[in-house]
Amino acid sequence: MAELKIVSWNLNSIRARIDRLLAWLDANQPDVLCAQETKVVDELFPHEALASVGYRAAVHGQKTYNGVALISREEITDVVCGFGDGVDDPQARFLGGTLRGVRVFSAYVPNGSSLESEKYQYKLEWLARLRAYLNTNEKAGTPVALCGDWNVAPDDRDIHDPRVWEGGILCSDKERAALKHIVDWGFTDTFRMHCEEAGKFSWWDYRMLGFPKNKGLRIDHIYATEKLRARCIESNIDRDERKGKGASDHAPVVSVFDCLEI
């Protein structure tokens, strides 16, 4: 039975995380891992290390900040970097390609910093540009997996303390509306197909004992269009990977799709 295992994981530097990443790939054998915050220029991307565990990567990186990659066993085709919308944007945050007939995207949505920041406006504009990208470049009805660090908690179940976070960055109405506008293109949050519980997080701040106190947010999501959604048999967050020294501040999100022969 053919299965497609798709992962979204903000690595917070692929070079700082390489040992953990290789071990995780070896143990979990995903078909494609959508990575965010690789924080490395393409020339220094650790292709050889990935090859040692049977993986290759399509990359879209930059120095110091941001950077996305599609890490897979099979070759990814029809790769696109950025939105191609004519906006002069040096930030490497969006990468897509095709694997077994499925369009797969790795998106690193801007954090936004604070509601008063220019970065917040950039975040809202970036999300609008992503929706426009879908309108222009993807047909409804094709199987799409839109994966990433969204830097938005969709609802209060996704926040450790909604009263503290309410209306603030990562949880504000405008961010949620901009994300919903993307979801309304035709997506389902695959994690929520299988778990309605509150308190399931994918990110915990390094500071203030965020993880030990389970003060997290669920901001990493794998969205699937109808064709793919109908075949999603499992989705979970690998919370254990957040444990211990040398962990990213994000845990991997995993979704499995059944019988994909498209």
Place this chain on the structure above:
DNA sequence: ATGGTTGCTTAGCAA
């Protein structure tokens, strides 16, 4: 209410 930690780069920014 503030400060706490990690990564990149090397003092300060971003998250």
